[in-house]
Amino acid sequence: MEEPYSKDGFRKYPTLRDHPLKTAAQWLAGRTADDGYGHLWRVGDKLYDLSDFIKIHPGGRQWLEVTRGMDITEAFEYSHLNPHVRTVLAKYYVQPAVGSRNSPYTFEADGFYMTLKERVHQHLSTKVSREEKEAAHKRITTVQDRLLFTFFTLLVATAWTQSYMVAMSAGIVLMLIINCSHNFYHKKDNWRMFCWDLGLLSSYEWRITHALSHHGYTNTLWDFELSDFEPYVDFRVHSKSLTQRYVIPLVIFTVSYLFFFVEAFKRIVTIAIGQQRVRPENLLPLVQLFLIWWLGCPFVQAVKLWLVVHGTSSYLFAIVGIIAAHHHPDMYHAGDGAFQYGNDWGLGQLDAVRDRKDVDGILLAELTMYGNHVLHHLFPTLDHGVLDIIRPVFQQTCLDFKLPAELAQLPSRYTQWDLSLGVFQQLARTQPRLSVHSKSD
Numbered sequence: 060m061e062e063p064y065s066k067d068g069f070r071k072y073p074t075l076r077d078h079p080l081k082t083a084a085q086w087l088a089g090r091t092a093d094d095g096y097g098h099l100w101r102v103g104d105k106l107y108d109l110s111d112f113i114k115i116h117p118g119g120r121q122w123l124e125v126t127r128g129m130d131i132t133e134a135f136e137y138s139h140l141n142p143h144v145r146t147v148l149a150k151y152y153v154q155p156a157v158g159s160r161n162s163p164y165t166f167e168a169d170g171f172y173m174t175l176k177e178r179v180h181q182h183l184s185t186k187v188s189r190e191e192k193e194a195a196h197k198r199i200t201t202v203q204d205r206l207l208f209t210f211f212t213l214l215v216a217t218a219w220t221q222s223y224m225v226a227m228s229a230g231i232v233l234m235l236i237i238n239c240s241h242n243f244y245h246k247k248d249n250w251r252m253f254c255w256d257l258g259l260l261s262s263y264e265w266r267i268t269h270a271l272s273h274h275g276y277t278n279t280l281w282d283f284e285l286s287d288f289e290p291y292v293d294f295r296v297h298s299k300s301l302t303q304r305y306v307i308p309l310v311i312f313t314v315s316y317l318f319f320f321v322e323a324f325k326r327i328v329t330i331a332i333g334q335q336r337v338r339p340e341n342l343l344p345l346v347q348l349f350l351i352w353w354l355g356c357p358f359v360q361a362v363k364l365w366l367v368v369h370g371t372s373s374y375l376f377a378i379v380g381i382i383a384a385h386h387h388p389d390m391y392h393a394g395d396g397a398f399q400y401g402n403d404w405g406l407g408q409l410d411a412v413r414d415r416k417d418v419d420g421i422l423l424a425e426l427t428m429y430g431n432h433v434l435h436h437l438f439p440t441l442d443h444g445v446l447d448i449i450r451p452v453f454q455q456t457c458l459d460f461k462l463p464a465e466l467a468q469l470p471s472r473y474t475q476w477d478l479s480l481g482v483f484q485q486l487a488r489t490q491p492r493l494s495v496h497s498k499s500d
């Protein structure tokens with residue numbers, strides 16, 4: 060049998076990973092080239108023709124439209140709790156797949172993730188009432204509604220006062236709304252997910268680069284969020300220059316106000332070269348500019364204020380994202396070799412994600428700083444409000460699988476400060492981890 064490309068078991072170095080234009084479209088093109096299932100989709104060791112299912116998929120068309128020709132095993136497993144989806148899938152079976160999957164992750168029926176998923180499904184369907192789940196959902200939508208109201212009030216105030224301070228305040232609230240709406244683009248299509256597009260970001264693109272790539276293959280070579288700013292910002296474990304290790308880490312935070320504008324620029328390029336079309340939600344930031352101008356602000360001043368709103372939001376968004384509990388020398392990163400707890404997909408997540416004790420437990424912080432991070436990674440389509448409800452099931456399953464006690468421990472042993480420092484330590488790291496089981500004491 061062909062030797063895997065890397066010690067963690069990925070079979071190939073991802074095609075197009077190092078292409079200079081890092082976009083959602085490039086990631087998809089690379090995956091379809093490497094998987095190569097033509098007009099079919101792979102789940103486990105079988106191929107399916109989902110062409111007729113695309114338009115009736117309850118989660119929305121995009122997930123299947125963009126993944127034709129790919130192995131979607133990971134996304135299929137972590138997006139659905141209800142075992143009923145397997146019966147639906149069986150209707151579209153075509154033939155067995157030839158060869159092993161390119162991904163090393165496993166979903167054994169009696170393994171950690173599938174056991175946990177089954178228990179979570181049972182718990183939510185038998186022990187948690189509909190009212191409880193609706194109340195959890197309501198808590199989140201209320202936060203988002205209030206943030207939306209505050210943002211538009213501040214935008215109007217920006218136009219009337221023409222104050223840069225007010226524009227910065229609008230930018231801060233915009234970052235909070237955007238991060239909060241992350242909860243919604245993981246789910247079936249819904250209007251709340253388009254709040255992500257209020258910044259110069261695209262929910263369509265982030266469903267690919269974040270929901271499919273980052274969640275499916277966290278911190279591996281297939282994680283778009285790892286490769287996005289390479290070779291400048293390089294979290295992998297391999298030989299790096301002194302500039303990469305010690306100089307760039309000092310600079311990244313100072314230029315993060317440019318992040319939104321770089322994203323917008325890449326979108327314009329990909330639209331111009333025909334890799335995607337303009338979507339109505341792409342225009343939401345321009346509507347804000349129009350609003351500031353329409354409310355009486357001279358056009359040039361309106362543009363300056365709008366740049367301050369989005370520059371502020373971009374700055375905070377990039378910082379919150381980069382310190383959001385993925386980068387620390389204790390955590391698995393591409394180049395580390397074998398996964399610490401084995402190849403079960405859920406265990407791979409535990410190896411690459413951490414919780415923060417000073418973020419979890421405060422609803423606003425959880426929603427806007429990617430809190431309850433481990434459970435969110437394991438069950439991204441569940442509302443953030445529901446994650447606390449399933450925590451005891453997770454803890455019990457960790458104990459049953461004899462995982463190190465600190466994985467199941469509440470609260471986490473890590474603070475936001477540990478994880479902020481961890482970013483610098485990880486960028487400097489060039490040697491694979493020794494056998495690490497938790498935060499070094």
Ligand code: HEM
Pocket residue numbers: 109112116117118119122123126131134135138139140141143144147148149151245246247440
């Ligand atoms: C790229 C792969 C896929 C992704 C990312 C995905 C994503 C999703 C999402 C986000 C939802 C809504 C979940 C929620 O908001 O609670 C959903 C629902 C659903 N999906 Fe998929 N899906 C994928 C593939 C499939 C396939 C291959 C099938 C079966 C042929 C399928 C069948 C369903 C069904 C039946 C539901 C309704 C869930 C339920 O009854 O609980 N999906 N999917």
